[in-house]
Amino acid sequence: MQAHKETYSVERMTTLAQRLKLSRSHANLTQKALADKAGIEQPAISQLETGKSMKSVHLPAIAQACGVSIIWLATGSGGMTSETSTFDANVEPAIGPIRFYEYPEISWVQAGAATEALDLWNLATCEKHPSDAWAGPNGFWLKVRGPSMTSQGGVSFTEGMVILVAPGFDVESGQYAVAKMIDTNETTFKQFVWDSGRAFLKPLNPAFPTIELDDEWEIVGRVVDAKWPRSVL
Structure with missing residues (x-):
């Protein structure tokens, strides 16, 4: 880990x-x-x-x-555009030209494999979604499954939305991440929380359990964007 x-x-x-x-x-x-x-x-x-x-x-x-x-x-985490840094609350941000990137939507099985192995799949046949967020050269989208990240207020990731994963990006407490079990490659999407020297994977839906991120788990990447795919709009 x-x-x-x-x-x-x-x-x-x-x-x-x-x-x-x-x-x-x-x-x-x-x-x-x-x-x-x-x-x-x-x-x-x-x-x-x-x-x-x-x-x-x-x-x-x-x-x-x-x-x-x-x-x-x-x-306020991340940026509205691809390379937006933290805004100063006393400065009115200027809106510049937006650059879009396109990443493939892969399966959760593929996400659990090593990032270096992604090029073994024919990504040319995968559906692609644009984003103004930079997810690195190996970024990919995943479709949210289940209700564990659906909350009653604030940030909520409903089943059917897609999340953009940036492999290798550092994850700070309060940010969102995809992690996998090292032995089985089983993947999950949760909020990363660092508390009292221990790391946890926390669902936004309180009906689901929080998971301690011990040596059996590995972070796949940080989630840098989320949206509804055009196909469901």
């Missing part, structure tokens, strides 16, 4: 309200247009942008409608 250390990140320097306003500006949408596109009521957008609401079950739909990363929108 890769080594981890407890860190205290300042990556969440912007508020959800600021990120939502920036997302709307990026998509060139009014509050009403965003609400219509996301299939929700306009007051829900207004309450988030004024800070009256600090979380919402509609964030995945809002992120999809604006064309931004759900992880960035909900937590």
Whole structure:
């Protein structure tokens, strides 16, 4: 298992309200247009942008409608665009040209194999999805399965969504990762949590158990983007 250390990140320097306003500006949408596109009521957008609401079950739909990363929108982690670093809350971010990358969607069986072995499969036949997040040369998408990462508020990954995995990227506490059991290559998608010198894989759905990340587990990669595939929109 890769080594981890407890860190205290300042990556969440912007508020959800600021990120939502920036997302709307990026998509060139009014509050009403965003609400219509996301299939929700306009007051829900207004309450988030004024800070009256600090979380919402509609964030995945809002992120999809604006064309931004759900992880960035909900937590400020990562970037809205491919190489966006942490924003200073006192500086109004400028929106520059967005570069998109395309990665294949592979199976969970393939994800459990060694990253170096991915080129053994005919990836040319895999469905591909674009992203403005950089996942490295070996990045790949996985389709979320089951309800373990579906929450009642805030970040939620519903079954059928796709997540972009960046193999080899460091994972800090609070970020999301795909891990595998070394002996069986069984893979899982969870939130990585570092607590009191121990690492855990935590589901967002409290009905599922938290797993201690011991020597039987290995991190496959960090999740850097998530969205609904176009085929289900």
